[in-house]
Amino acid sequence: MARFPFSAIVAQDEMKLALLIAATDPAIGGVMVFGDRGTGKSTAARALAALLPPMTIAEGCRYHCRPDERGTCPDPCSSQRKRKVAVPFVDLPLGATEDRVLGALDLERALRAGEKAFEPGLLAKAHRGFLYIDEINLLEDHLVDLLLDVAASGENLVEREGLSVRHRAQFVLIGSGNPEEGELRPQLLDRFGLSVEVRTPDAIEQRVEIMRRCAAHEADPDSFAASWEAEDDKVLRRIARGQKKLTSLNVPDDVMADMAELCRAVGADGLRGELTLMRAARALAALNGAKSVRREHLLEVAPMALRHRLRRDVLDEVGSTVRIERAISVLFG
Structure with a gap:
Protein backbone atom coordinates (compact mmCIF):
# COMPACT_ATOMS: atom_id res chain seq x y z
CA MET A 1 0.00 0.00 0.00
CA PRO A 53 15.00 8.70 -4.19
CA PRO A 54 16.53 5.20 -3.92
CA MET A 55 20.16 5.08 -2.83
CA THR A 56 22.94 3.14 -4.55
CA ILE A 57 24.78 0.45 -2.57
CA ALA A 58 27.43 -2.17 -3.28
CA GLU A 59 25.55 -5.38 -4.10
CA GLY A 60 25.54 -7.91 -1.27
CA CYS A 61 26.64 -5.43 1.39
CA ARG A 62 24.65 -5.61 4.63
CA TYR A 63 25.96 -2.19 5.72
CA HIS A 64 24.63 -0.16 2.78
CA CYS A 65 28.13 0.84 1.64
CA ARG A 66 28.32 3.22 -1.29
CA PRO A 67 30.03 1.62 -4.33
CA ASP A 68 33.12 3.83 -3.79
CA GLU A 69 33.33 2.59 -0.16
CA ARG A 70 33.38 -1.06 -1.19
CA GLY A 71 35.59 -3.18 1.05
CA THR A 72 35.74 -0.71 3.96
CA CYS A 73 33.10 -2.37 6.16
CA PRO A 74 33.05 -5.75 8.00
CA ASP A 75 31.51 -7.39 4.88
CA PRO A 76 33.90 -8.30 2.03
CA CYS A 77 31.74 -6.40 -0.52
CA SER A 78 33.63 -8.28 -3.24
CA SER A 79 30.92 -7.90 -5.90
CA GLN A 80 31.69 -5.17 -8.42
CA ARG A 81 28.01 -4.70 -9.10
CA LYS A 82 25.76 -2.13 -7.48
CA ARG A 83 22.04 -1.80 -7.00
CA LYS A 84 19.39 0.66 -5.94
CA VAL A 85 17.51 0.22 -2.68
CA ALA A 86 14.93 2.30 -0.85
CA ARG A 199 -0.62 19.64 19.11
CA THR A 200 -4.02 18.48 17.91
CA PRO A 201 -5.26 21.19 15.50
CA ASP A 202 -7.92 23.50 16.94
CA ALA A 203 -9.31 24.81 13.65
CA ILE A 204 -12.42 22.94 12.51
CA GLU A 205 -11.41 23.38 8.85
CA GLN A 206 -8.12 21.61 9.45
CA ARG A 207 -9.71 18.75 11.37
CA VAL A 208 -12.26 18.22 8.60
CA GLU A 209 -9.54 18.31 5.95
CA ILE A 210 -7.53 15.68 7.86
CA MET A 211 -10.59 13.40 7.87
CA ARG A 212 -11.13 13.95 4.14
CA ARG A 213 -7.56 13.11 3.23
CA CYS A 214 -7.38 10.07 5.50
CA ALA A 215 -10.63 8.74 4.03
CA ALA A 216 -9.35 9.27 0.48
CA HIS A 217 -6.09 7.49 1.31
CA GLU A 218 -7.89 4.52 2.88
CA ALA A 219 -10.28 4.21 -0.08
CA ASP A 220 -7.57 4.23 -2.78
CA PRO A 221 -3.99 4.67 -1.51
CA ASP A 222 -2.35 4.57 -4.95
CA SER A 223 -4.70 7.12 -6.48
CA PHE A 224 -4.36 9.41 -3.48
CA ALA A 225 -0.56 9.19 -3.60
CA ALA A 226 -0.62 9.95 -7.34
CA SER A 227 -2.68 13.07 -6.74
CA TRP A 228 0.05 14.41 -4.44
CA GLU A 229 3.01 13.24 -6.50
CA ALA A 230 3.67 16.67 -8.01
CA GLU A 231 3.77 18.33 -4.59
CA ASP A 232 6.06 15.63 -3.21
CA ASP A 233 8.36 16.10 -6.21
CA LYS A 234 8.67 19.77 -5.28
CA VAL A 235 9.71 18.76 -1.75
CA LEU A 236 12.24 16.29 -3.16
CA ARG A 237 13.74 18.93 -5.47
CA ARG A 238 13.91 21.35 -2.55
CA ILE A 239 15.87 18.86 -0.43
CA ALA A 240 18.22 18.02 -3.34
CA ARG A 241 18.83 21.72 -3.98
CA GLY A 242 19.45 22.31 -0.29
CA GLN A 243 21.95 19.46 0.01
CA LYS A 244 23.85 20.72 -3.03
CA LYS A 245 23.92 24.32 -1.82
CA LEU A 246 24.68 23.58 1.84
CA THR A 247 28.48 23.38 1.61
CA SER A 248 28.77 26.69 -0.23
CA LEU A 249 26.87 28.73 2.37
CA ASN A 250 28.76 30.57 5.09
CA VAL A 251 27.20 32.14 8.15
CA PRO A 252 28.20 35.84 8.41
CA ASP A 253 29.84 37.01 11.63
CA ASP A 254 26.97 39.36 12.48
CA VAL A 255 24.46 36.49 12.28
CA MET A 256 26.69 34.30 14.46
CA ALA A 257 26.83 37.17 16.96
CA ASP A 258 23.01 37.22 16.94
CA MET A 259 22.99 33.48 17.65
CA ALA A 260 25.38 33.82 20.59
CA GLU A 261 23.43 36.78 21.98
CA LEU A 262 20.14 34.90 21.79
CA CYS A 263 21.56 31.78 23.48
CA ARG A 264 22.99 33.91 26.27
CA ALA A 265 19.70 35.77 26.69
CA VAL A 266 17.62 32.61 27.10
CA GLY A 267 20.22 30.87 29.29
CA ALA A 268 20.91 27.92 27.00
CA ASP A 269 23.25 25.37 28.58
CA GLY A 270 26.58 24.77 26.86
CA LEU A 271 27.43 25.63 23.28
CA ARG A 272 25.29 23.05 21.51
CA GLY A 273 22.60 25.71 21.13
CA GLU A 274 24.81 28.01 19.05
CA LEU A 275 26.17 25.15 16.94
CA THR A 276 22.71 23.77 16.24
CA LEU A 277 21.37 27.25 15.45
CA MET A 278 24.20 27.75 12.97
CA ARG A 279 23.63 24.41 11.23
CA ALA A 280 19.84 24.68 11.21
CA ALA A 281 19.84 28.27 9.92
CA ARG A 282 22.30 27.30 7.19
CA ALA A 283 20.19 24.27 6.20
CA LEU A 284 17.04 26.42 6.09
CA ALA A 285 18.79 29.02 3.94
CA ALA A 286 19.92 26.23 1.60
CA LEU A 287 16.40 24.78 1.45
CA ASN A 288 15.03 28.22 0.58
CA GLY A 289 17.65 28.81 -2.11
CA ALA A 290 19.04 31.88 -0.29
CA LYS A 291 22.42 33.30 -1.26
CA SER A 292 23.47 33.76 2.36
CA VAL A 293 22.31 32.97 5.89
CA ARG A 294 20.35 35.87 7.33
CA ARG A 295 18.80 36.77 10.66
CA GLU A 296 15.36 35.72 9.39
CA HIS A 297 16.62 32.13 9.03
CA LEU A 298 17.98 32.22 12.56
CA LEU A 299 14.70 33.48 14.00
CA GLU A 300 12.66 30.82 12.21
CA VAL A 301 14.69 27.89 13.54
CA ALA A 302 15.42 29.34 17.02
CA PRO A 303 12.47 27.74 18.88
CA MET A 304 13.13 24.22 17.55
CA ALA A 305 16.89 24.52 18.16
CA LEU A 306 16.70 25.95 21.69
CA ARG A 307 13.46 25.05 23.48
CA HIS A 308 14.87 21.80 24.88
CA ARG A 309 18.12 23.39 26.08
CA LEU A 310 16.77 25.96 28.54
CA ARG A 311 17.28 25.72 32.28
CA ARG A 312 14.04 25.54 34.21
CA ASP A 313 13.18 28.78 35.97
CA VAL A 314 10.98 28.17 39.01
CA LEU A 315 10.07 31.87 39.05
CA ASP A 316 8.93 31.86 35.42
CA GLU A 317 5.96 29.60 34.72
CA VAL A 318 5.80 30.21 30.97
CA GLY A 319 7.01 27.51 28.59
CA SER A 320 10.34 27.41 26.79
CA THR A 321 8.86 28.55 23.48
CA VAL A 322 7.37 31.68 25.06
CA ARG A 323 10.71 32.49 26.72
CA ILE A 324 12.50 32.23 23.38
CA GLU A 325 9.92 34.38 21.60
CA ARG A 326 10.13 36.95 24.38
CA ALA A 327 13.92 37.09 24.11
CA ILE A 328 13.70 37.47 20.32
CA SER A 329 11.27 40.35 20.75
CA VAL A 330 13.55 42.11 23.25
CA LEU A 331 16.74 41.59 21.23
CA PHE A 332 15.55 42.01 17.67
CA GLY A 333 12.23 43.80 17.89
Whole structure:
Protein backbone atom coordinates (compact mmCIF):
# COMPACT_ATOMS: atom_id res chain seq x y z
CA MET A 1 0.00 0.00 0.00
CA ALA A 2 1.30 3.46 -0.90
CA ARG A 3 2.40 5.50 2.11
CA PHE A 4 0.61 8.69 3.05
CA PRO A 5 2.28 11.51 1.05
CA PHE A 6 4.44 13.96 2.97
CA SER A 7 2.86 16.96 1.26
CA ALA A 8 -0.64 15.81 2.18
CA ILE A 9 -0.06 16.12 5.93
CA VAL A 10 -2.27 18.93 7.23
CA ALA A 11 -0.75 21.61 9.51
CA GLN A 12 2.21 20.53 11.76
CA ASP A 13 4.39 22.93 9.77
CA GLU A 14 7.16 23.13 12.38
CA MET A 15 7.51 19.34 12.52
CA LYS A 16 7.66 19.07 8.74
CA LEU A 17 10.25 21.85 8.52
CA ALA A 18 12.42 20.21 11.21
CA LEU A 19 12.37 16.92 9.28
CA LEU A 20 13.31 18.69 6.04
CA ILE A 21 16.20 20.46 7.78
CA ALA A 22 17.45 17.16 9.27
CA ALA A 23 17.20 15.46 5.86
CA THR A 24 19.20 18.29 4.29
CA ASP A 25 21.92 18.21 6.95
CA PRO A 26 21.95 14.97 9.00
CA ALA A 27 24.85 16.41 11.07
CA ILE A 28 22.27 18.50 12.93
CA GLY A 29 21.73 15.51 15.22
CA GLY A 30 18.18 14.30 14.74
CA VAL A 31 14.71 15.50 15.67
CA MET A 32 12.76 15.01 18.89
CA VAL A 33 8.98 15.27 18.44
CA PHE A 34 6.88 15.61 21.58
CA GLY A 35 3.12 15.90 21.45
CA ASP A 36 -0.35 14.45 21.54
CA ARG A 37 -1.11 10.97 20.25
CA GLY A 38 -2.46 10.69 16.73
CA THR A 39 -0.96 13.93 15.42
CA GLY A 40 1.00 12.42 12.52
CA LYS A 41 4.45 12.13 14.13
CA SER A 42 5.39 8.74 12.70
CA THR A 43 3.35 9.34 9.53
CA ALA A 44 5.43 12.42 8.67
CA ALA A 45 8.76 10.68 9.30
CA ARG A 46 7.81 7.62 7.24
CA ALA A 47 6.41 9.77 4.45
CA LEU A 48 9.62 11.79 4.18
CA ALA A 49 11.77 8.66 4.01
CA ALA A 50 9.47 7.13 1.39
CA LEU A 51 9.62 10.11 -0.96
CA LEU A 52 13.44 10.25 -1.06
CA PRO A 53 15.00 8.70 -4.19
CA PRO A 54 16.53 5.20 -3.92
CA MET A 55 20.16 5.08 -2.83
CA THR A 56 22.94 3.14 -4.55
CA ILE A 57 24.78 0.45 -2.57
CA ALA A 58 27.43 -2.17 -3.28
CA GLU A 59 25.55 -5.38 -4.10
CA GLY A 60 25.54 -7.91 -1.27
CA CYS A 61 26.64 -5.43 1.39
CA ARG A 62 24.65 -5.61 4.63
CA TYR A 63 25.96 -2.19 5.72
CA HIS A 64 24.63 -0.16 2.78
CA CYS A 65 28.13 0.84 1.64
CA ARG A 66 28.32 3.22 -1.29
CA PRO A 67 30.03 1.62 -4.33
CA ASP A 68 33.12 3.83 -3.79
CA GLU A 69 33.33 2.59 -0.16
CA ARG A 70 33.38 -1.06 -1.19
CA GLY A 71 35.59 -3.18 1.05
CA THR A 72 35.74 -0.71 3.96
CA CYS A 73 33.10 -2.37 6.16
CA PRO A 74 33.05 -5.75 8.00
CA ASP A 75 31.51 -7.39 4.88
CA PRO A 76 33.90 -8.30 2.03
CA CYS A 77 31.74 -6.40 -0.52
CA SER A 78 33.63 -8.28 -3.24
CA SER A 79 30.92 -7.90 -5.90
CA GLN A 80 31.69 -5.17 -8.42
CA ARG A 81 28.01 -4.70 -9.10
CA LYS A 82 25.76 -2.13 -7.48
CA ARG A 83 22.04 -1.80 -7.00
CA LYS A 84 19.39 0.66 -5.94
CA VAL A 85 17.51 0.22 -2.68
CA ALA A 86 14.93 2.30 -0.85
CA VAL A 87 16.20 4.71 1.80
CA PRO A 88 15.94 2.63 5.01
CA PHE A 89 13.42 3.53 7.67
CA VAL A 90 14.08 1.41 10.75
CA ASP A 91 11.75 1.21 13.75
CA LEU A 92 13.46 0.58 17.06
CA PRO A 93 11.02 -1.24 19.37
CA LEU A 94 10.93 -0.40 23.06
CA GLY A 95 11.83 -3.94 24.04
CA ALA A 96 14.95 -4.12 21.85
CA THR A 97 18.06 -5.55 23.48
CA GLU A 98 21.49 -4.00 23.21
CA ASP A 99 22.61 -6.88 20.97
CA ARG A 100 19.76 -6.26 18.55
CA VAL A 101 20.54 -2.55 18.38
CA LEU A 102 24.33 -2.67 18.11
CA GLY A 103 24.81 -6.13 16.59
CA ALA A 104 26.37 -9.26 18.09
CA LEU A 105 28.00 -12.62 17.46
CA ASP A 106 26.17 -14.68 14.81
CA LEU A 107 25.37 -17.68 17.00
CA GLU A 108 23.94 -19.81 14.18
CA ARG A 109 27.12 -19.49 12.14
CA ALA A 110 29.29 -20.04 15.22
CA LEU A 111 27.46 -23.27 16.08
CA ARG A 112 27.22 -24.52 12.50
CA ALA A 113 30.67 -23.67 11.17
CA GLY A 114 32.64 -22.84 14.30
CA GLU A 115 33.39 -19.36 12.95
CA LYS A 116 33.19 -16.07 14.75
CA ALA A 117 31.08 -13.75 12.63
CA PHE A 118 29.24 -10.52 13.29
CA GLU A 119 25.48 -10.18 12.82
CA PRO A 120 24.66 -6.51 12.06
CA GLY A 121 22.11 -4.80 14.29
CA LEU A 122 19.49 -2.13 13.71
CA LEU A 123 22.13 0.60 13.53
CA ALA A 124 23.69 -1.04 10.47
CA LYS A 125 20.26 -1.42 8.85
CA ALA A 126 19.56 2.31 9.41
CA HIS A 127 22.83 3.52 7.84
CA ARG A 128 22.17 6.30 5.30
CA GLY A 129 18.51 6.39 6.31
CA PHE A 130 16.26 7.04 9.30
CA LEU A 131 16.10 5.45 12.73
CA TYR A 132 12.73 6.05 14.37
CA ILE A 133 11.99 5.52 18.06
CA ASP A 134 8.41 5.91 19.18
CA GLU A 135 7.88 6.68 22.87
CA ILE A 136 11.59 7.32 23.27
CA ASN A 137 10.91 8.68 26.76
CA LEU A 138 10.11 5.07 27.78
CA LEU A 139 13.31 3.61 26.27
CA GLU A 140 16.02 2.56 28.71
CA ASP A 141 18.44 5.40 29.35
CA HIS A 142 21.58 3.40 28.54
CA LEU A 143 20.19 2.58 25.08
CA VAL A 144 19.34 6.22 24.43
CA ASP A 145 22.90 7.11 25.47
CA LEU A 146 24.33 4.58 23.00
CA LEU A 147 22.10 5.76 20.17
CA LEU A 148 22.97 9.41 20.65
CA ASP A 149 26.70 8.62 20.82
CA VAL A 150 26.54 6.68 17.56
CA ALA A 151 24.36 9.34 15.90
CA ALA A 152 26.93 11.99 16.86
CA SER A 153 30.04 10.03 15.79
CA GLY A 154 28.58 8.32 12.71
CA GLU A 155 30.25 5.05 13.71
CA ASN A 156 29.27 1.98 15.70
CA LEU A 157 32.01 0.14 17.59
CA VAL A 158 31.18 -3.27 19.05
CA GLU A 159 33.71 -5.09 21.23
CA ARG A 160 32.37 -8.23 22.87
CA GLU A 161 32.60 -12.02 22.78
CA GLY A 162 36.04 -11.86 21.19
CA LEU A 163 34.82 -9.62 18.36
CA SER A 164 35.94 -6.10 17.55
CA VAL A 165 33.82 -4.59 14.79
CA ARG A 166 33.56 -1.01 13.58
CA HIS A 167 31.15 0.16 10.87
CA ARG A 168 29.54 3.36 9.64
CA ALA A 169 26.17 4.23 11.14
CA GLN A 170 25.08 7.59 9.79
CA PHE A 171 21.35 8.16 10.06
CA VAL A 172 18.74 10.74 10.93
CA LEU A 173 17.56 9.90 14.45
CA ILE A 174 13.90 10.72 15.06
CA GLY A 175 12.37 10.26 18.49
CA SER A 176 8.77 10.85 19.43
CA GLY A 177 6.87 10.72 22.66
CA ASN A 178 3.96 11.92 24.74
CA PRO A 179 5.01 14.16 27.68
CA GLU A 180 2.18 12.69 29.77
CA GLU A 181 4.00 9.32 29.74
CA GLY A 182 7.23 10.71 31.18
CA GLU A 183 9.92 13.16 30.14
CA LEU A 184 13.30 12.44 28.60
CA ARG A 185 16.23 13.28 30.87
CA PRO A 186 17.41 16.86 30.09
CA GLN A 187 21.00 15.77 29.44
CA LEU A 188 19.75 13.30 26.82
CA LEU A 189 17.17 15.65 25.32
CA ASP A 190 19.93 18.24 24.87
CA ARG A 191 21.80 15.83 22.58
CA PHE A 192 19.04 15.99 19.97
CA GLY A 193 19.58 18.69 17.38
CA LEU A 194 16.01 19.91 17.04
CA SER A 195 12.92 19.59 19.22
CA VAL A 196 9.38 20.27 18.08
CA GLU A 197 6.03 20.28 19.82
CA VAL A 198 2.93 19.04 18.02
CA ARG A 199 -0.62 19.64 19.11
CA THR A 200 -4.02 18.48 17.91
CA PRO A 201 -5.26 21.19 15.50
CA ASP A 202 -7.92 23.50 16.94
CA ALA A 203 -9.31 24.81 13.65
CA ILE A 204 -12.42 22.94 12.51
CA GLU A 205 -11.41 23.38 8.85
CA GLN A 206 -8.12 21.61 9.45
CA ARG A 207 -9.71 18.75 11.37
CA VAL A 208 -12.26 18.22 8.60
CA GLU A 209 -9.54 18.31 5.95
CA ILE A 210 -7.53 15.68 7.86
CA MET A 211 -10.59 13.40 7.87
CA ARG A 212 -11.13 13.95 4.14
CA ARG A 213 -7.56 13.11 3.23
CA CYS A 214 -7.38 10.07 5.50
CA ALA A 215 -10.63 8.74 4.03
CA ALA A 216 -9.35 9.27 0.48
CA HIS A 217 -6.09 7.49 1.31
CA GLU A 218 -7.89 4.52 2.88
CA ALA A 219 -10.28 4.21 -0.08
CA ASP A 220 -7.57 4.23 -2.78
CA PRO A 221 -3.99 4.67 -1.51
CA ASP A 222 -2.35 4.57 -4.95
CA SER A 223 -4.70 7.12 -6.48
CA PHE A 224 -4.36 9.41 -3.48
CA ALA A 225 -0.56 9.19 -3.60
CA ALA A 226 -0.62 9.95 -7.34
CA SER A 227 -2.68 13.07 -6.74
CA TRP A 228 0.05 14.41 -4.44
CA GLU A 229 3.01 13.24 -6.50
CA ALA A 230 3.67 16.67 -8.01
CA GLU A 231 3.77 18.33 -4.59
CA ASP A 232 6.06 15.63 -3.21
CA ASP A 233 8.36 16.10 -6.21
CA LYS A 234 8.67 19.77 -5.28
CA VAL A 235 9.71 18.76 -1.75
CA LEU A 236 12.24 16.29 -3.16
CA ARG A 237 13.74 18.93 -5.47
CA ARG A 238 13.91 21.35 -2.55
CA ILE A 239 15.87 18.86 -0.43
CA ALA A 240 18.22 18.02 -3.34
CA ARG A 241 18.83 21.72 -3.98
CA GLY A 242 19.45 22.31 -0.29
CA GLN A 243 21.95 19.46 0.01
CA LYS A 244 23.85 20.72 -3.03
CA LYS A 245 23.92 24.32 -1.82
CA LEU A 246 24.68 23.58 1.84
CA THR A 247 28.48 23.38 1.61
CA SER A 248 28.77 26.69 -0.23
CA LEU A 249 26.87 28.73 2.37
CA ASN A 250 28.76 30.57 5.09
CA VAL A 251 27.20 32.14 8.15
CA PRO A 252 28.20 35.84 8.41
CA ASP A 253 29.84 37.01 11.63
CA ASP A 254 26.97 39.36 12.48
CA VAL A 255 24.46 36.49 12.28
CA MET A 256 26.69 34.30 14.46
CA ALA A 257 26.83 37.17 16.96
CA ASP A 258 23.01 37.22 16.94
CA MET A 259 22.99 33.48 17.65
CA ALA A 260 25.38 33.82 20.59
CA GLU A 261 23.43 36.78 21.98
CA LEU A 262 20.14 34.90 21.79
CA CYS A 263 21.56 31.78 23.48
CA ARG A 264 22.99 33.91 26.27
CA ALA A 265 19.70 35.77 26.69
CA VAL A 266 17.62 32.61 27.10
CA GLY A 267 20.22 30.87 29.29
CA ALA A 268 20.91 27.92 27.00
CA ASP A 269 23.25 25.37 28.58
CA GLY A 270 26.58 24.77 26.86
CA LEU A 271 27.43 25.63 23.28
CA ARG A 272 25.29 23.05 21.51
CA GLY A 273 22.60 25.71 21.13
CA GLU A 274 24.81 28.01 19.05
CA LEU A 275 26.17 25.15 16.94
CA THR A 276 22.71 23.77 16.24
CA LEU A 277 21.37 27.25 15.45
CA MET A 278 24.20 27.75 12.97
CA ARG A 279 23.63 24.41 11.23
CA ALA A 280 19.84 24.68 11.21
CA ALA A 281 19.84 28.27 9.92
CA ARG A 282 22.30 27.30 7.19
CA ALA A 283 20.19 24.27 6.20
CA LEU A 284 17.04 26.42 6.09
CA ALA A 285 18.79 29.02 3.94
CA ALA A 286 19.92 26.23 1.60
CA LEU A 287 16.40 24.78 1.45
CA ASN A 288 15.03 28.22 0.58
CA GLY A 289 17.65 28.81 -2.11
CA ALA A 290 19.04 31.88 -0.29
CA LYS A 291 22.42 33.30 -1.26
CA SER A 292 23.47 33.76 2.36
CA VAL A 293 22.31 32.97 5.89
CA ARG A 294 20.35 35.87 7.33
CA ARG A 295 18.80 36.77 10.66
CA GLU A 296 15.36 35.72 9.39
CA HIS A 297 16.62 32.13 9.03
CA LEU A 298 17.98 32.22 12.56
CA LEU A 299 14.70 33.48 14.00
CA GLU A 300 12.66 30.82 12.21
CA VAL A 301 14.69 27.89 13.54
CA ALA A 302 15.42 29.34 17.02
CA PRO A 303 12.47 27.74 18.88
CA MET A 304 13.13 24.22 17.55
CA ALA A 305 16.89 24.52 18.16
CA LEU A 306 16.70 25.95 21.69
CA ARG A 307 13.46 25.05 23.48
CA HIS A 308 14.87 21.80 24.88
CA ARG A 309 18.12 23.39 26.08
CA LEU A 310 16.77 25.96 28.54
CA ARG A 311 17.28 25.72 32.28
CA ARG A 312 14.04 25.54 34.21
CA ASP A 313 13.18 28.78 35.97
CA VAL A 314 10.98 28.17 39.01
CA LEU A 315 10.07 31.87 39.05
CA ASP A 316 8.93 31.86 35.42
CA GLU A 317 5.96 29.60 34.72
CA VAL A 318 5.80 30.21 30.97
CA GLY A 319 7.01 27.51 28.59
CA SER A 320 10.34 27.41 26.79
CA THR A 321 8.86 28.55 23.48
CA VAL A 322 7.37 31.68 25.06
CA ARG A 323 10.71 32.49 26.72
CA ILE A 324 12.50 32.23 23.38
CA GLU A 325 9.92 34.38 21.60
CA ARG A 326 10.13 36.95 24.38
CA ALA A 327 13.92 37.09 24.11
CA ILE A 328 13.70 37.47 20.32
CA SER A 329 11.27 40.35 20.75
CA VAL A 330 13.55 42.11 23.25
CA LEU A 331 16.74 41.59 21.23
CA PHE A 332 15.55 42.01 17.67
CA GLY A 333 12.23 43.80 17.89
